[in-house]
Amino acid sequence: MSDKIYPTPQDAEAAFYEALERGDYDAMVSVWADDEDVLCVHPGGPRLRGSDEVLTQWKRIFEGGQRLQVRITHQVVISGMLFAVHSVQENITIEGEGPAPQSVVATNVYQRIGAGWRMIVHHASPVPAAAPPPPTEARVGGSATLH
Amino acid sequence: MSDKIYPTPQDAEAAFYEALERGDYDAMVSVWADDEDVLCVHPGGPRLRGSDEVLTQWKRIFEGGQRLQVRITHQVVISGMLFAVHSVQENITIEGEGPAPQSVVATNVYQRIGAGWRMIVHHASPVPAAAPPPPTEARVGGSATLH
Numbered sequence: 001m002s003d004k005i006y007p008t009p010q011d012a013e014a015a016f017y018e019a020l021e022r023g024d025y026d027a028m029v030s031v032w033a034d035d036e037d038v039l040c041v042h043p044g045g046p047r048l049r050g051s052d053e054v055l056t057q058w059k060r061i062f063e064g065g066q067r068l069q070v071r072i073t074h075q076v077v078i079s080g081m082l083f084a085v086h087s088v089q090e091n092i093t094i095e096g097e098g099p100a101p102q103s104v105v106a107t108n109v110y111q112r113i114g115a116g117w118r119m120i121v122h123h124a125s126p127v128p129a130a131a132p133p134p135p136t137e138a139r140v141g142g143s144a145t146l147h
Numbered sequence: 148m149s150d151k152i153y154p155t156p157q158d159a160e161a162a163f164y165e166a167l168e169r170g171d172y173d174a175m176v177s178v179w180a181d182d183e184d185v186l187c188v189h190p191g192g193p194r195l196r197g198s199d200e201v202l203t204q205w206k207r208i209f210e211g212g213q214r215l216q217v218r219i220t221h222q223v224v225i226s227g228m229l230f231a232v233h234s235v236q237e238n239i240t241i242e243g244e245g246p247a248p249q250s251v252v253a254t255n256v257y258q259r260i261g262a263g264w265r266m267i268v269h270h271a272s273p274v275p276a277a278a279p280p281p282p283t284e285a286r287v288g289g290s291a292t293l294h
Contacts, residue, residue: 020294043294046275107186120225121254
């Protein structure tokens, strides 16, 4: 694991999205806490648990060679002494595809570990194209209705 | 807002899922912190922010009359003095539909407020039917590929 230190949760978040855009595996490693209970949910994907599983998947994604541009908006920060929750909208453009970004909402949780902050949770899910939520329910899998 | 006190994050979580199953709006109100930065993402839905928006949507969902049974599995707990993160799989059966549950992964964040704990974040997203994640990428909206 890396011994890089991120003095604030915002520094760790900036490093996370820079690593994602650059496809930089070593930088991604340095962002995450080394723990069996870190958690990562990619958009539309299952939950990954533990540094090994989470980082292996990032390695696979980066090896796929696809490059993304990610513009972060709508950030909400909930901060404590040892934990911070950042909720953001990721506006993602895929290199070589059209200019219209796709929207993903992400819940990122950071923990203070020693002198610095590391990511412990990244939960991302696609935002539906239509802006307003359906009035009485939310969709699962585009068909059945759930909470 | 309710003055009900949940002595632990687990108590708040149990109350959350009981309220969801019963379609009990007042119980749901008692689970959430009263704050403009609480956040809720329903499966496949956009981000809702603030107690008013979050609770209004729960009211609409409950008024829709659909009843759910939710069995919680795969719980991972990350705890601090003032914050707790619970990651769970929700196995949801819709009343009147087939017995096969649908799977949702949820990141629930609780904050200690005074003597008790309240929910501040609920981020839920559908788990794909196929168990293993795709090897190099995760899907967005069932078509385009993203991180």
